[in-house]
Amino acid sequence: MSKPRIGVVGTGRMGANMARRLKDQGYEVTAVYDAFPQIAAELATELGAKHVATLAEVTAAADVILTVVTDDAAMRAIFAAEGDSLLNGAAGKTFINCATVSPEVHVAVDAAAAAKGATALEACMASSITQARQGTLYLMVGGTADAFQKVEGVLKDLSSSLRHVGGTGQAAKVKALVNMVMNINTAGLAEGLGLGAALGLDLKMLKEVFSQTGANSRVLETDGDDMIAREHDCYFSAAHAAKDSGIANALAAETGVNVPLSLATEAQYHRLTELGLGELDKSGIAELTFPGRTVH
Numbered sequence: 001m002s003k004p005r006i007g008v009v010g011t012g013r014m015g016a017n018m019a020r021r022l023k024d025q026g027y028e029v030t031a032v033y034d035a036f037p038q039i040a041a042e043l044a045t046e047l048g049a050k051h052v053a054t055l056a057e058v059t060a061a062a063d064v065i066l067t068v069v070t071d072d073a074a075m076r077a078i079f080a081a082e083g084d085s086l087l088n089g090a091a092g093k094t095f096i097n098c099a100t101v102s103p104e105v106h107v108a109v110d111a112a113a114a115a116k117g118a119t120a121l122e123a124c125m126a127s128s129i130t131q132a133r134q135g136t137l138y139l140m141v142g143g144t145a146d147a148f149q150k151v152e153g154v155l156k157d158l159s160s161s162l163r164h165v166g167g168t169g170q171a172a173k174v175k176a177l178v179n180m181v182m183n184i185n186t187a188g189l190a191e192g193l194g195l196g197a198a199l200g201l202d203l204k205m206l207k208e209v210f211s212q213t214g215a216n217s218r219v220l221e222t223d224g225d226d227m228i229a230r231e232h233d234c235y236f237s238a239a240h241a242a243k244d245s246g247i248a249n250a251l252a253a254e255t256g257v258n259v260p261l262s263l264a265t266e267a268q269y270h271r272l273t274e275l276g277l278g279e280l281d282k283s284g285i286a287e288l289t290f291p292g293r294t295v296h
Contacts, residue, residue, distance in 0.1 A: 004094075004154065007031045007062030009055065009078055009086065011040045013234075014098070014125070015068035017132035018158055023047050025135070025157045031061035035074075056088035064151055068098045071243060072105045079109045091117035094151050098123050100179065100244050103169035103251075106142065110168040119147045122168060123155060124175035128235045136160040142171030173251065180248035180262050183241050185219040186282050187265045193227055194289030203228050227286035230293075238285065239278030242269035 006027045008019045011034040019029050029049045034040035037051070044051035052058055055078055058065055065086060069075050075097070078086050086095065095113055097106065097120060106122045113120040121143035131137050137159040141148055148155075148164045155162055165171050192215065196206045207224050210216055226232060245266035252259040268285055277284055287293050 003027050004063035004151070005030045005061065006154075007033075007058040007065040008043075008049075008068075009033045009058055009065060010068035010070075010099070011043045012068065013129045014132050015066065016043050017129055018066060018068065018098070018137075019043060019047060019049075021133060021135045021158060022154070027154075027157075031058045033058050054084045055086045056084055059086050059088060059090050059093055062093070064094045064096060064154055066096050066098060069101075070099065072101045075099055075101045075105050075109065079112055081112065087112060087116050087118070093118045094147070095120045096123050096151060096154070097121065098125055100124060100175055100240070100247070101172065102247050103172040103176075106172050107169045110143065119143075119150065120168070121147050121151065122171045123158075124171045126175065126178050130235075131160075132158075139163070140165050140171040140174050142166060142168050144168075172247075176244065176248040176251055179241070179244035180259070180265075182219065183245045183265045183269065183282065184261050185217045186223055186241070187268055187285055189217065189219050189224060190227055190283075190286040190289045193224065194286060194291065197228075198291045223281075223283040226281065226283040227290070230287070232280040232284040232287075234279055234281045236282050237278060238269050238272040238280050238282055241282045241285075242266055242273055242278070245269060 003026060006022050006029045008015055008029065011032050023029050029047045031050045031052045032040045032044050033052050033055060041051040050061065067078060069078060090113060095118065097109060110120040121141055124140045125137050127137040135158055138161040139155055139159040141155065141164045165174050193203060196203055210220055245262055249259060249262055249266055268288060272278060272284055
């Protein structure tokens with residue numbers, strides 16, 4: 001059975017590396033589109049794909065369309081009911097939507113796609129840019145079992161861990177909670193290391209003690225050294241951390257659950273963004289906590 005033709009909307013760090021991975025796995029990446037045409041044009045040249053000027057051209061050129069956009073507004077825009085839209089000529093096509101957006105947007109997109117005779121899945125990623133390139137993403141997928149099975153091969157070629165978590169909207173809820181807890185852990189680590197620095201402690205020693213006690217976390221492994229060295233090359237931006245904590249906090253408000261730690265974490269990431277540091281990695285939150293740093 002031949003592999004489906006792939007279109008990609010959103011060719012930033014994650015989208016571009018997913019496209020590269022699928023190309024390596026023998027898929028034909030036929031069309032790419034981005035709100036910033038230059039980056040899409042560069043990726044198209046690299047992959048031998050067509051850089052298209054409209055969303056409808058992506059749909060026309062592909063069987064499966066991956067979307068990796070920034071937020072709810074961007075997601076609604078690419079699936080607009082009128083004007084240029086991925087829904088134009090969408091009958092028979094499958095959309096795999098990978099952006100971290102609110103569950104209600106995924107539900108709305110699924111309904112709009114179904115009305116056009118198309119299929120939509122949410123494939124939420126708890127992974128990094130490097131994992132996107134290597135095909136070792138952790139993917140949480142929401143949608144019907146039939147839709148999942150239809151593109152399971154594509155999803156497996158992108159991931160090392162693949163989980164169908166339920167119907168449309170469910171994966172977005174799980175992803176929101178993953179990022180909520182991750183962001184809280186990141187903020188907590190920044191405070192612990194920052195206070196340790198203020199107390200004159202050896203931070204290498206402190207990290208080692210953290211790693212062997214209840215203070216341990218995955219974030220200690222991925223972000224601890226970067227916080228100390230002030231190396232905040234972006235793998236998951238502070239601006240995205242603020243957005244994702246906001247999604248979780250909105251869900252908490254809807255359900256009446258009190259989440260003071262998450263609210264405080266979101267406020268810290270918003271502060272970084274307001275200071276013009278939103279494109280730092282999430283480890284950049286340490287700039288707000290370490291003594292002697294310029295951001296206070």
